[in-house]
């Protein structure tokens with residue numbers, strides 16, 4: 131059933147406290163809302179999922195280490211003690227800068243939310259560089275749905291291999307190809323290799339899981355290019371020791387149910403037969419960016435990001451702040467810290483304006499460094515002048531991720547699951563249901579209505595053919 135749009139019945143009236151609408155419950159949106167906890171405002175946080183997602187650990191959900199609840203607490207629960215904040219489930223489908231309203235929809239119920247200040251933090255989705263058909267066979271990793279689908283496909287491949295009748299079939303089922311040698315691809319490849327070589331070693335009778343082939347592909351000539359040549363080289367060697375085959379300068383030209391076609395640097399085209407393909411290469415900002423660009427005249431780049439003013443607002447609209455993966459400013463990367471710091475900065479600007487204070491100087495990003503795990507006990511850390519790898523780096527990675535996981539409960543259970551997986555051989559979260567494996571494709575076959583709701587709003591943007599983050603490339 132579809133209803134005609136109604137004004138948000140719970141929205142505070144005009145003339146009362148300033149109404150701050152925040153789009154997105156990811157890093158930018160949630161940290162902005164929390165920064166405003168003591169402000170004399172009414173916050174409405176609209177999210178198309180009811181949870182806040184800690185994306186950096188999605189690969190651990192996909193490989194059975196963590197449960198989805200540990201990395202995706204309910205936004206409502208996170209903000210339950212913040213009385214000036216209200217959480218609304220819905221996908222934003224329109225923003226009217228002139229009328230100062232945001233329209234969201236959920237299951238045919240359309241609501242219009244008026245705002246005095248707007249923070250847009252709708253993030254980014256997967257980009258297949260113009261080859262959206264690849265998505266059917268090579269899921270990306272952007273949501274809990276993606277991670278659970280991948281979990282089903284990865285564990286399911288071993289199950290089917292156990293039943294296979296020919297060696298050729300076993301080989302195809304036990305070949306895992308990950309596209310994109312940025313941190314996500316590296317972490318995913320390392321974990322699948324450990325799963326095959328350690329966790330599942332003794333679980334099957336007809337197949338030997340340790341013979342599984344894990345291939346990490348990238349069109350670029352380096353692993354972890356954003357970490358520099360030295361760390362990237364070390365990461366590549368460590369991946370090799372973990373059992374990952376790294377193939378660089380390898381451009382994906384086609385993907386189908388049974389494999390992947392690759393063009394090498396010398397122009398040769400070849401094929402890898404593989405049942406499981408994972409896309410970890412490239413992102414496309416939310417379609418809301420294009421909407422904002424059309425109305426404000428702000429430039430929108432090929433990856434769909436909106437060029438913001440130095441104070442993260444839209445030109446001519448000091449009341450509209452765009453943060454995180456959706457914004458383009460000074461070539462800042464699409465990483466969590468940019469979103470967190472941007473969200474907090476926007477909140478501070480709002481509070482200063484309300485207090486009649488002069489605005490803060492231009493947004494300045496404080497790079498706290500980056501890190502990626504390669505395998506159990508091994509990570510790389512890049513702190514700018516200090517770059518290192520190994521066990522200490524891995525411990526730092528653990529501590530930092532634990533610090534940013536939201537909620538005490540989640541931290542405790544995460545530590546327990548890490549002990550099971552890293553000190554022992556186990557994986558606590560191996561359950562995969564048929565719905566997880568086939569649900570996405572079944573829904574997509576329902577048609578364009580479903581597709582639009584899945585991709586985060588109006589699909590006006592042409593697919594990007596460039597990597598916007600520097601985190602992933604293919």
Ligand SMILES: Cc1cc2nc3c(=O)[nH]c(=O)nc-3n(C[C@H](O)[C@H](O)[C@H](O)COP(=O)(O)OP(=O)(O)OC[C@H]3O[C@@H](n4cnc5c(N)ncnc54)[C@H](O)[C@@H]3O)c2cc1C
Pocket residue numbers: 153154155156157158159176177178179181182183184185186187188189220221222223251252253254271272313314416418453454455456464465466467469501586587
């Ligand atoms: C697999 C993976 C691993 C990563 N690893 C790291 C890492 O190790 N370190 C690091 O720094 N960064 C990492 N990143 C990047 C980091 O997660 C992002 O840069 C960060 O999440 C961006 O924050 P954001 O608030 O802009 O967007 P997001 O965190 O993506 O949040 C966007 C929010 O908006 C909501 N939304 C989207 N469209 C709509 C709509 N139309 N209506 C309503 N709500 C909407 C979404 O549901 C979501 O809640 C990783 C990303 C991925 C995908």
